[in-house]
Amino acid sequence: MSNPTTAPAKILTIEDEPPIRNSIVAYLEDSGFTMLEANDGPSGLEIFRHEHPDVVLCDLRLPGMDGLEVLSTITAESPETPVIIVSGVSLLNYAVQALKRGAWDYVTKPIQDMAVLESAVRRVIEHAELQRQNREYRKHLETLNRELRQTLKYLEQDEKAGRRIQFQLLPEDNRTFGGYTFRRRLYPSTYLSGDFVDYFPIDDRHVGFYMADVSGHGAASAFVTVMLNTLVIKYRDALYLAGDDTVLNPQLTLQRLNGDICRQSLEKHLTIFYGVIDLEEGTLRYSNAGQFPYPVLHDASGARTLECPGRPIGLFNEVEFKARQCELPPQGDLLLVSDGILELMPEAVLLERLNALLPAMEAMNLDRLAEELGVLPDRQLPDDIALLAFSRGRGNG
Amino acid sequence: MSNPTTAPAKILTIEDEPPIRNSIVAYLEDSGFTMLEANDGPSGLEIFRHEHPDVVLCDLRLPGMDGLEVLSTITAESPETPVIIVSGVSLLNYAVQALKRGAWDYVTKPIQDMAVLESAVRRVIEHAELQRQNREYRKHLETLNRELRQTLKYLEQDEKAGRRIQFQLLPEDNRTFGGYTFRRRLYPSTYLSGDFVDYFPIDDRHVGFYMADVSGHGAASAFVTVMLNTLVIKYRDALYLAGDDTVLNPQLTLQRLNGDICRQSLEKHLTIFYGVIDLEEGTLRYSNAGQFPYPVLHDASGARTLECPGRPIGLFNEVEFKARQCELPPQGDLLLVSDGILELMPEAVLLERLNALLPAMEAMNLDRLAEELGVLPDRQLPDDIALLAFSRGRGNG
Structure with missing residues (x-):
């Protein structure tokens, strides 16, 4: 024509x-x-x-x-x-x-x-x-849509594959070490998470755990969680292989982590709460690099937050972290929630809700707890949310 | 209506x-x-x-x-x-x-x-x-189009941010250690690479380097390269911090790496060539876990490949790697190319081309070399391609 x-x-x-x-x-x-x-x-x-x-x-x-x-x-x-x-x-x-x-x-x-x-x-x-x-x-739009869908599908599959790897790095849910039962959940705002948690036996007497939140979210932040996970594994290895007991000392562990992260010059920083439970003494030694909200410790007498301000990791080459310690109640729970939760409710409301929820914590599935905090299935989260909890002196103990 | x-x-x-x-x-x-x-x-x-x-x-x-x-x-x-x-x-x-x-x-x-x-x-x-x-x-198509573009843009930005992090983990290009000048290139087939290279001084007398290729590509494989990078950094630290000289021994380094990767149960494996140059003796100790094509060593007398078969890492808990050694020519180059190149040409053609190109290697920009091998700018690569080269006794030495 x-x-x-x-x-x-x-x-x-x-x-x-x-x-x-x-x-x-x-x-x-x-x-x-x-x-x-x-x-x-x-x-x-x-x-x-x-x-x-x-x-x-x-x-x-x-x-x-x-x-x-x-x-x-x-x-x-x-x-x-x-x-x-x-x-x-x-x-x-x-x-x-x-x-x-x-x-x-x-x-x-x-x-x-x-x-x-x-x-x-x-x-x-x-x-x-x-x-x-x-x-x-119309043909142009249809072709474009088909192409967009294809690229999108590729990228989504790619990120999903990355997510599988990231979730494989998480510790097994519901693990018990010497009477302490650990549970965890990770709700990424997209496919890949900048939040990460881990817990592990260090030796016969000590159990370590941490919750970390890398600045930003998505692939770049997830890379740093992989780095973090690998670094902490090697700190543990250093104890077995060379008798280097840094991993038993939360303050020194955060110090070393800060050095290792700063050295990479990644323009990424992270907050992390690291704790070591002494199974014999029933005490918790911990140090906090800016992780917030603070952990909530709950026992028969009620709930209280472990106030522990501190600066994040990866921002300053020279930074001191504070060593802290507390007794763990014979029966009770400790709960850590990452700051993504504060996008869903202000801190005061969170603490109020936790006060109401923690007495039932033992029987409560973590997904259920998350739902009570507004992390509903299929809800588009504005930021990654992680939960880490351990219970002592309960059924599993 | x-x-x-x-x-x-x-x-x-x-x-x-x-x-x-x-x-x-x-x-x-x-x-x-x-x-x-x-x-x-x-x-x-x-x-x-x-x-x-x-x-x-x-x-x-x-x-x-x-x-x-x-x-x-x-x-x-x-x-x-x-x-x-x-x-x-x-x-x-x-x-x-x-x-x-x-x-x-x-x-x-x-x-x-x-x-x-x-x-x-x-x-x-x-x-x-x-x-x-x-x-x-039309409205439906346009809306869909806009939504697809938005999601795509988000994912692309996410992967680009991840890519920046991954590239920040690469060693600085064109670094000289004791007369050996190292160069490297990474051409991911998409945003994130399953190939990775690194080189670093270990102590006053030794320089280490590796090229690795994680199975698959994209985010999941890139995660494993981050893990690899972090692990090798910690092997180096173990030497300074605890006198553990595994990192000086390619065979033992691959062994340890295999243990560390297997432990993560990631359903990912990787091939890696790891070499340590003894600057005093002018020798190269190396071990290879399935990396292919083999390195090409070039000097005044011509080019030859360092045949070094071996099994990949992350597949078998128990696996032995072979320790190998060779003299390095006073003037010459060593070149490693990852197997993505074999999607562009068969091995025989690659070796022929390298034979022709290597005499001019000294003056040749690595991008130029890559172009000669068919890695053209804007060409959609079927697989990630990495280049790692060092030259000795040349201008920079």
């Missing part, structure tokens, strides 16, 4: 009466169209197939092949080509049939004013062009 | 001659349409605004307000509502004007056959419905 915006549109008129055909051709040529003409259906179709006109004007009463048949053939072969029926007034009923078969318009003969015909021609050309643009745009 | 697929379409006829109006209303009501009627422009517009008819039939010659004005008002307020002009044959020229102003069709009065009018009505309803579906579909 010729492009109506650059070349003059090509009009094919199929009309057996020479005077009418000639006057149509003369008028429309004067109006700037390129004219093709045929005096019966078969030759009209031949020209149509060869020249791909932009518009076909077709009489209904034609010798040899009926106008309706010509119309049906063109409409079947090229539904986007406008056909205008030009026929006698007495054939109006017939014209209606033509319109039903796909004619775009009809003009009655005798043509009292050729401007009416020209107007009809211009109208269908414009309409056909609009339809074409519409089709193109 | 009433929904033409469930409720009968509402037609408003604006016609000042009661007999004509009545016959139109009667005929179209019989045909199943809901009819609204007005006998002049202002009341017609009022009904139009109040009832939102699906089609408006409008006479041109109306008392009070001209039909063209009614048409223009409706077209401006609701371009998607079809207006059909019903006017006297003597007004044909006027009708053309109406069509130019946006009338969808015209029917000449006297209406010889009401079926013609009905046909016109049905045609514009169908057309309007198609247009509506078209608009809806």
